[in-house]
Amino acid sequence: MGEVSRGARALVVCPDVRGRHHDLEPEARLEEACGLALAIGIVIADAFVLPVRQVRPGTLFGAGQVENMAVACEQHEAELVVVDGALSPIQQRNLEDRLKRKVIDRTGLILEIFGERAATAEGRLQVELAHLDYQQSRLVRSWTHLERQRGGFGFLGGPGETQIEADRRMIRQRMARLRKELEGVRKTRALHRERRGRAPWPVIALVGYTNAGKSTLFNRLTGADVMAEDLLFATLDPTMRAISLPGVEKAILSDTVGFISDLPTQLVAAFRATLEEVTGADLILHVRDIANPSSQAQKTQVLEVLGDLGVTEGEGGASIPIIEVWNKIDLLDDEVAVDVREAAEADDMVVAISAVSGEGVADLLARLGDELTHAARVHEFVLPASAGKRIAWLHAHGEVVEESDAGSGADGPLRRLAVRLNPKELGQFETL
Structure with missing residues (x-):
């Protein structure tokens, strides 16, 4: 796209339009807008919230406000103006004419990030x-x-x-x-999901608000060198790696693009194929930045998107189990951290961790193992003793509760095995 160059000095403006509802407070939205700008190397020359009592069709802002923005651009030597909101083409052109600067709105900025990532x-x-x-x-x-x-x-x-x-x-x-x-990509991904669903290993999808620490956690769990910087939208393309868990020989961990408030419609539609990876998961890890004051509002945003994807059903019900990972507890004050840890311990579907220090990660792995194996049932098999490969597979992949002789059959001696397997392991065994 090339509309924005790295190192460009920018004035970041967050319009607070009267009567327009947002989950985040204006200051939190301004901070997020600055984070978006920093994500592609823009230098923040100045940033502020501008109250908009009445939207001007031609410029969005009032004439006096546009004049103030022009003065701020001169004072701070800003060559770019980022407006954290949607601008019509006419508004964008008029602002550029009056400010004598390149103007980019929220959608354009996110597109720049997507293009780079x-x-x-x-x-x-x-x-x-x-x-x-x-x-x-x-x-x-x-x-x-x-x-x-x-x-x-x-x-x-x-x-x-x-x-x-x-x-x-x-x-x-x-x-x-x-x-x-x-559409071809979607069909291919659907086929891959179907193939994984028939035999394979359980799939765990990492989701969360952008910059919640998903990629850092992914790297810690898998040892993978995925880009994990303190940047919004550091991950765009889902990355998948195999991990081992207590009671689970192998699981696939999938890292996905971060969610964000007010994601423009065009982007939601265009990135649906990436997000659809989540719908094929056996378990979802919702990573939250628990140190962020807007953590609850961010959670709401994530759950709304998951709802749109059909992952959640009804009020509070989920078709795919969701474990919340309260990340960045190392950034909390000691007293607050104690309260957060206690709250997490009281909820089976919450684990408090620090992906950076590693605190709580062992508990998370144990919790993942429990969640993926709780559907396991004891199945009884009678196999010829000569079926060494199948018997060895059951020992390697399941929990053999009991094993004994079962007499003789047409193929010689028989072995009876009672083995605890989850539905996926059972499906995998049946394909051997």
């Missing part, structure tokens, strides 16, 4: 689709000044008409191709 072919497809969707209206409307320059000539209309149509057609064709490719 997407590492796989799938991620790049999704970014391009979202970007085209975003640019479509801006590109077309930016040609309207040509149409007004003089009257139309017959069927051609204004002089910009053919260019508008050419741009529209190119964008539409490219978006159609991208959607087709993404």
Whole structure:
């Protein structure tokens, strides 16, 4: 996209529009906006909340506020203005004209981050689709000044008409191709999930608000070198690794993109394939930054998105078990940390940890093992003693409760085994 260069000095403005509800307080939203800007190397020259009593169709802000922003840009030598909200193409263009600076809104900023972070072919497809969707209206409307320059000539209309149509057609064709490719990606992922569901290992999906510490925890549990910086949206493409747990020989851990408040519609749609990985999980780990004052509001955002994906059903009910991981307890004051640990211990579906120091991680692994094995049942098998491979598999993958001779059959001596297996292990055994 190349609209924003690393190291650019920016003025970050959070419009607080009267009557518009947000889960986060204005100051928390401003802090998040600064985090987004820092995520792609923008230097924050100045940042503030601007109350907007009445939205101006042309500029969003009042004339005096725009003047103040221009002065702040001069004082702090800002070459870029980031508006933490949605700007119409006209508002964006008018602000750029008056501020004599590049102006980017929240959607454009997140697209910049996505464009920089997407590492796989799938991620790049999704970014391009979202970007085209975003640019479509801006590109077309930016040609309207040509149409007004003089009257139309017959069927051609204004002089910009053919260019508008050419741009529209190119964008539409490219978006159609991208959607087709993404649909193929979804089908492939669905097939992979189906294949994993038949035999394989249980899948654990890490979800959470962006910057909650998912990738740091992922690295600690798997030893993988996944990008884990103190940046928003550090992870875009889901990364999967095998881990071993108490009572579970092998499980697949999947790290996903972070959730965020007010994620623009185009981005939710474009990144649905990435988030759909969560729907194939056997267990969800909801990683929360428990040291963040907005942790509860962030939890609400995450659960809303999971609800949209069909992961949660009804009021409070979940179709996939969710364990909350209260991360970053090392950042809490001692007294608060004690209360948090006690609250976590009182809830079977909560574990308090520090992914950085490792505190509580052993408890988390034990909890994961318990959750994945609690559905295990004792099954009885009578097998020929010559079926050494199958008998060895049961010893390696299940808990053999009892084993004894079972007489003789057509194939010789028989062995009776009572083995505790979970449904996936049973399915895996039956395919041997």
